[in-house]
Amino acid sequence: MNPFATHFDSLEEFADRVSEVLQCPITIEDANHRLIAYSTHEHYTDPARTATIINRRVPEKVINSLWREGVIPKLLSNREPIRVEMISEVGLGNRIAISIWKNKEVLGFIWAIEMEQTWTEEQFELLKQAAKAAKNLLLQLQIRKHKKEERIQEFFWKLLTGHFSSHNDIIQQCHVLNIPVYPFSSVVIFHFKQEIQPQVERQIDYLLKTTQQLAVPLYTIDHHRLTLLAAPKSNANAQADIKRFLRSFIAQMNERFRIEITDGAFGSIYECYTKIEKSYKEAQTVLNMKRAFPHDLGNVQSYQELGMYQFFDLLLEKKRDGDFYNETLEKLKQYDNRHHASLVKTIETFLDHDSNVNETAKALNIHPNTLAYRLKRIAEIGEIDLHDMNQKVKLYIDVKLAKYETSH
């Protein structure tokens, strides 16, 4: 006899019924640990549950603990209820949990708190039945969500490609689509090693929905790329917050799902939503430049950090028009060719290392005096004063620009 084989008007009603049957507080989450429903009978409740109910989602540090303890991996691979030992650092009491399945996909979880008495075999059996019953209720939710999701996707692409010209129009649309609005935002792009498969999409969704480092009101997936709108909490260290998010997102995708992300980048942080297009372009520029200069821009992620490479596309265009002939560089190249030397490589490395002789010598595996000699020759042959910032800047840009041109 199944106590859940009746019709429920809402998921709340269902949660209350499960709670009644099992005599303990019940929480139902979706696959991304968003709160879907919770029982309201008066029972003891642990701090983790309270926090979950208040924020309408499970706190990130709780999720992280559960991953570390192997609880969530077990739930994702196993249809049986499992007992979860107390994790007092994050306020989690003794729990019983079970995942809700549809075919091979996890739709959500039911969490129970194990009260004074240890659960009987019968109680475990009842929880399994509850999980089966929850499946249909969750499916209905999902269908409603999918329809909305499509409209949101289209809206996001319009934002990215600069389809709107008024900030207020955008805000209004957000309200209609129930997209939260934040004061500051930046476009983030991740480049994945493999093309992103539907299963990975769910994993991405999972991480984005569970992260609380910053808000991700919108995201979209396209081939190898995940593009999202990131809203840092404060403006003060927004830059740093986004960087931290990038790092942890890449790490978690790898640790939890063995998905490799080759690269991540983000554009400037803007207040006006019409600037999302610009931020998107900037993020793309960062990715392009990182591909062209993997060595130079290895740990650059933001458009700000891109420095002089910000305007390389502009310069390349002019260079293609035949401008920017650099006499010094041409003379050095010529010398390199005629005497198969490597003056250009030498000056590039020297400038890469902030004109520091020792560091450069190490990087080139040559004696510091050798470097000094070469620099003397470079100054002579290229007719350049290596203590003149303007000349050095021009030469540095031209060297890198020449590389950029051939890398295209």
Next chain:
Amino acid sequence: MNPFATHFDSLEEFADRVSEVLQCPITIEDANHRLIAYSTHEHYTDPARTATIINRRVPEKVINSLWREGVIPKLLSNREPIRVEMISEVGLGNRIAISIWKNKEVLGFIWAIEMEQTWTEEQFELLKQAAKAAKNLLLQLQIRKHKKEERIQEFFWKLLTGHFSSHNDIIQQCHVLNIPVYPFSSVVIFHFKQEIQPQVERQIDYLLKTTQQLAVPLYTIDHHRLTLLAAPKSNANAQADIKRFLRSFIAQMNERFRIEITDGAFGSIYECYTKIEKSYKEAQTVLNMKRAFPHDLGNVQSYQELGMYQFFDLLLEKKRDGDFYNETLEKLKQYDNRHHASLVKTIETFLDHDSNVNETAKALNIHPNTLAYRLKRIAEIGEIDLHDMNQKVKLYIDVKLAKYETSH
């Protein structure tokens, strides 16, 4: 009785007649020391005269000597014949010279060599008569020249403004207009302190026609500016040759005529005549940048030396579009405003002096440790690594660009 009161078919005939009458070699030059005619009777001839005849103009070093000795100034202010002592360093024998006048303008000169016998009063008188007779002959020459000059002016402006698209068309036009063609050329612009008056135009013409450091096939004058096409002799040190020309032209205008030239600049050196337009634009860019950055570009003359400022117009355009927001710079500016400090000035000077602490401290009149402290603060406040070339370059450009923007 005037022995020159007859009709002469050519100036050569006239020169021979003067030579006959005075019993010595005669050379007639225009106001720019170009050879107009010379006598062919067999007499002793000094090396200076030989060289003049072969090159069809007086060698520059001879002209320079004559200026230094005060001979030419005297000829330009005085209608009497004068005796010129031998200047053996430049191969000049004992000479008698007189200027040819029309109203208040000197049209040219007659030079005689004083042979063994010292000239009599009568001979001086005959030379004066010859000078008067030469006037009409020279005037006819001038009229022919003026007409041609107008067509050449128009042609030069067309070249400067990119009116022609084929190199060969241009060369052909040059042949028609009798303009010599050179393998390499660059556009030079001089900016004069005062608007250029007709009298100064003649002085410019004089210097340009007499210089032999490089060829000046074309030039034009417009308000404060003299624009000319300079053809260096060799390609090897063309850059240096043009620089030398600039320096000496400015010096000579000042020394000889008390005319002040505020600035001079030149574009890249091109082979193809269609690139004259580009060289002209480049020279203009140099002048504009020098006006905006007098301190930074004090002794820059060529487009090559302009370095990174070459593309400032391009960058400014983008900056006006709202790109190139530099977080570091904004933070420093903000700090400067709030605490009326001078971090921006400090970092600018530091970068101006190639990141050299001691030099910068001297330039700012502060203790090196003060500078070190400020640099530490700059790194903290601007969140910049002052050993990262890329970041430094970006900051340097943005600092200068901000100045450029306000200077407009």
Next chain:
DNA sequence: ATTAGTTTTGTGGATTTCCACAAAATCATG
């Protein structure tokens, strides 16, 4: 192979730069 010219590496000392610490001066603010 020889040879002159160029490049690399090594050595040692003069000079400069860098840092840590501290005192003095200045500034902001109640």
Next chain:
DNA sequence: CATGATTTTGTGGAAATCCACAAAACTAAT
């Protein structure tokens, strides 16, 4: 004007950079 924070200047020693000189290695010709 008292106070604490920030900035400037001073001192001295460790570390690094620079430079001159020379030997060795290498190259490109004859």
